[in-house]
Amino acid sequence: MNFVKRYLIPRLIQYLLVIFLGITAVFIIPRLLPNDPVNTMIGVMQARGQQLEPGAIDGMVTSLKEMYGLEGSWWEQYVAFWGRLFRGDFGVSFFQFPTTVNEMVGRAMPWTLGLLLTATVINWPLGNIVGGLAGYYSRKPWSRVVDTIAMIVRPQPYYIFAFALLLILGYAIPWFPVAGGTEIGRKIAFNWPTIKDILRHSFLPALSLVILGGAINFQTMKLIVQNVNAESFVQYAKLGGVTENRIVGRYVIRNALLPQITGLALSLGQIFSGALITEIVFSYPGLGGLLFNAIVNGDYNLIMGITVFSIVGIATAILILDLLYPLFDPRVRYT
Amino acid sequence: MAEKKRTILRTDKLKAFYILEMQGTQKIIKAVNDVDMEIYENEIYGIAGESGCGKTTLLKALFNDIVPPLRLVSGKIYYCINWDKEVDVTTLSPEEKRQLRMEYISYIPQGSMSVLNPVLKLKETYKDFIGSHLSGQSQEEIFELARKQIRVLGLPKNILDVYPHQLSGGMRQRVTIALASLLKPRIMIGDEPTTALDVVVQRGVIQMLKMIQENLKNTIILVTHDMGVHANIADRIGIMYAGKIVEEGSTEQIFGQPLHPYTQFLINSLPKFGDKNMRSSVPGNPPSMADLPAGCPFHPRCPHVKEICRQEMPDFCYPDENHRVACWLVGEGKHG
Ligand SMILES: Nc1ncnc2c1ncn2[C@@H]1O[C@H](COP(=O)(O)OP(=O)(O)O)[C@@H](O)[C@H]1O
Ligand code: SF4
Ligand SMILES: [Mg+2]
Numbered sequence: 202m203n204f205v206k207r208y209l210i211p212r213l214i215q216y217l218l219v220i221f222l223g224i225t226a227v228f229i230i231p232r233l234l235p236n237d238p239v240n241t242m243i244g245v246m247q248a249r250g251q252q253l254e255p256g257a258i259d260g261m262v263t264s265l266k267e268m269y270g271l272e273g274s275w276w277e278q279y280v281a282f283w284g285r286l287f288r289g290d291f292g293v294s295f296f297q298f299p300t301t302v303n304e305m306v307g308r309a310m311p312w313t314l315g316l317l318l319t320a321t322v323i324n325w326p327l328g329n330i331v332g333g334l335a336g337y338y339s340r341k342p343w344s345r346v347v348d349t350i351a352m353i354v355r356p357q358p359y360y361i362f363a364f365a366l367l368l369i370l371g372y373a374i375p376w377f378p379v380a381g382g383t384e385i386g387r388k389i390a391f392n393w394p395t396i397k398d399i400l401r402h403s404f405l406p407a408l409s410l411v412i413l414g415g416a417i418n419f420q421t422m423k424l425i426v427q428n429v430n431a432e433s434f435v436q437y438a439k440l441g442g443v444t445e446n447r448i449v450g451r452y453v454i455r456n457a458l459l460p461q462i463t464g465l466a467l468s469l470g471q472i473f474s475g476a477l478i479t480e481i482v483f484s485y486p487g488l489g490g491l492l493f494n495a496i497v498n499g500d501y502n503l504i505m506g507i508t509v510f511s512i513v514g515i516a517t518a519i520l521i522l523d524l525l526y527p528l529f530d531p532r533v534r535y536t
Numbered sequence: 537m538a539e540k541k542r543t544i545l546r547t548d549k550l551k552a553f554y555i556l557e558m559q560g561t562q563k564i565i566k567a568v569n570d571v572d573m574e575i576y577e578n579e580i581y582g583i584a585g586e587s588g589c590g591k592t593t594l595l596k597a598l599f600n601d602i603v604p605p606l607r608l609v610s611g612k613i614y615y616c617i618n619w620d621k622e623v624d625v626t627t628l629s630p631e632e633k634r635q636l637r638m639e640y641i642s643y644i645p646q647g648s649m650s651v652l653n654p655v656l657k658l659k660e661t662y663k664d665f666i667g668s669h670l671s672g673q674s675q676e677e678i679f680e681l682a683r684k685q686i687r688v689l690g691l692p693k694n695i696l697d698v699y700p701h702q703l704s705g706g707m708r709q710r711v712t713i714a715l716a717s718l719l720k721p722r723i724m725i726g727d728e729p730t731t732a733l734d735v736v737v738q739r740g741v742i743q744m745l746k747m748i749q750e751n752l753k754n755t756i757i758l759v760t761h762d763m764g765v766h767a768n769i770a771d772r773i774g775i776m777y778a779g780k781i782v783e784e785g786s787t788e789q790i791f792g793q794p795l796h797p798y799t800q801f802l803i804n805s806l807p808k809f810g811d812k813n814m815r816s817s818v819p820g821n822p823p824s825m826a827d828l829p830a831g832c833p834f835h836p837r838c839p840h841v842k843e844i845c846r847q848e849m850p851d852f853c854y855p856d857e858n859h860r861v862a863c864w865l866v867g868e869g870k871h872g
Binding site for chain 2: 432433434437438439440441442443444447451452455456459529530531532
């Protein structure tokens with residue numbers, strides 16, 4: 202099988218290598234930092250006014266070292282680190298002791314996935330189709346109008362834009378709630394009131410992502426289309442009297458989408474890093490905020506856990522893209 | 537040339553210029569400058585000239601594909617769509633123009649890599665090109681039509697199922713020719729269809745063009761700068777220089793008694809059998825069409841230049857039936 206030998210295996214090796222190197226970096230970087238996380242931790246506890254007996258401190262140092270995986274030589278730590286990873290064990294969070302990292306990531310992940318997946322699934326087709334048509338019909342008035350809107354929206358810093366949405370649709374016209382993933386105190390259950398509540402809370406964050414992401418896709422696509430439009434296969438189709446809707450769809454947009462597919466895979470992969478600013482502005486639960494707090498608190502296990510997720514997420518997205526791409530572009534074949 | 541041939545395409549004082557606006561200044565490139573030509577049915581008409589002399593632009597105009605920055609400055613282009621009546625096609629609506637393509641007049645591009653949609657199998661390309669014109673036809677009928685023609689032309693049977701990048705340059709060129717002839721158009725226009733090919737493949741493509749023309753008894757207008765190709769295929773030849781036709785005649789007349797000094801240069805630059813010397817190409821460079829010399833545009837390069845050549849553009853004179861030349865050296869009482 203040529204496909205397996207010449208296409209699949211090299212890409213799988215590359216995939217595993219990227220993950221291996223990324224995770225190794227996640228292991229090494231914290232160890233190169235000048236501060237000792239165990240002492241920092243104990244210092245923090247003492248600063249909070251906790252009374253610690255000298256003996257208790259020693260015991261705590263040992264158990265903290267164990268939890269951090271800081272016992273033994275680097276090599277021993279490294280081997281133990283991989284051992285835990287393979288068991289899917291990222292240890293416990295320090296600042297929400299004794300909650301496990303898995304549990305915290307598991308709680309934040311559905312929010313992030315739900316929000317970012319929905320936003321991407323809407324803004325990518327929307328931005329690209331409108332951008333594609335606007336690029337092809339760039340002389341039409343409607344195309345110029347959409348283009349102007351995108352030109353105004355696009356350069357806005359995202360947080361300002363998101364705040365503006367919040368102010369307008371949350372405070373000035375209070376159609377949507379201003380914070381949170383649900384009403385305070387709601388128990389998550391699979392029933393209509395809960396779903397409705399979640400949708401209402403997710404609407405503004407999703408809208409902000411759709412508009413800005415859509416504007417970016419729109420502008421990129423419009424530019425690509427104008428280049429594809431000058432390609433000789435488009436000119437030739439026009440000289441062959443091919444009808445315009447075929448030329449727009451099957452010649453121009455179809456080819457212009459190829460680079461955009463790569464962009465889609467990358468943004469899907471990045472979902473696993475969360476959307477920090479969105480989550481902050483809309484006080485929305487999710488991976489971004491979790492990672493942010495982990496960094497602020499020096500919660501190393503949690504940082505490592507989330508980072509490993511996002512490394513695997515991006516690498517997997519690229520692998521899937523690589524495997525599927527030949528379906529979109531026959532010039533790239535499984536040979 | 538005994539019987540009077542019927543005209544299928546005619547231009548009348550055609551001027552098509554590229555008008556470029558650059559930072560407030562206007563640059564005008566006179567790529568087709570006052571061209572009168574009459575093309576007959578059932579002939580292969582060759583257009584020759586150095587690169588940059590306006591051949592492609594003239595073809596665009598003949599194909600009625602005049603889009604900015606190219607503008608029709610003056611003149612008319614007539615197609616004899618019904619024998620009894622000429623139609624000035626420059627006045628047609630975009631949809632009318634579209635319908636004429638492939639059905640009445642078709643275009644053969646230089647079949648380099650990128651003229652076929654890279655993401656479509658050839659049968660999809662066929663479906664788009666043919667389906668855009670035979671709207672009543674089902675997909676299967678279109679493929680059947682295509683397969684029949686592929687058999688006749690001797691192309692590989694599986695060719696509809698491949699992607700363009702899987703074909704050689706010569707095969708892609710054949711496909712574009714097959715496609716151009718599928719709806720039996722009255723006129724086929726080819727822009728350097730043999731240029732990027734090696735000699736052996738080139739000969740095959742020329743054979744294919746000849747065969748199609750003999751079957752359809754239609755008109756082929758063929759542009760190439762390669763005089764050798766013209767010698768092989770053309771019935772009549774127009775020599776183009778700086779946006780003008782400077783000499784026109786039957787292939788025998790052009791190769792046997794070339795009268796314009798530029799034509800003579802073009803023919804002398806052809807390698808001859810048994811001649812080991814390097815052939816001389818035309819000395820000097822073609823003029824900029826944005827800034828043409830006064831009088832005969834060839835005068836800066838012409839070995840026979842006379843005083844009048846620098847001042848006035850010569851008119852055509854007709855040294856023989858069907859043979860016309862625009863040069864002060866030729867013509868009654870104006871000889872030097
Ligand atoms: N799209 C264009 N815009 C501006 N100038 C052009 C364009 N296409 C061709 N020209 C100019 O018109 C002249 C004739 O070009 P062309 O018709 O392509 O000549 P040929 O086919 O004989 O090589 C050249 O000077 C060329 O630079
Ligand atoms: S008109 Fe004069 S310059 Fe022009 S080709 Fe004839 S002799 Fe030469
Ligand atoms: Mg050309």
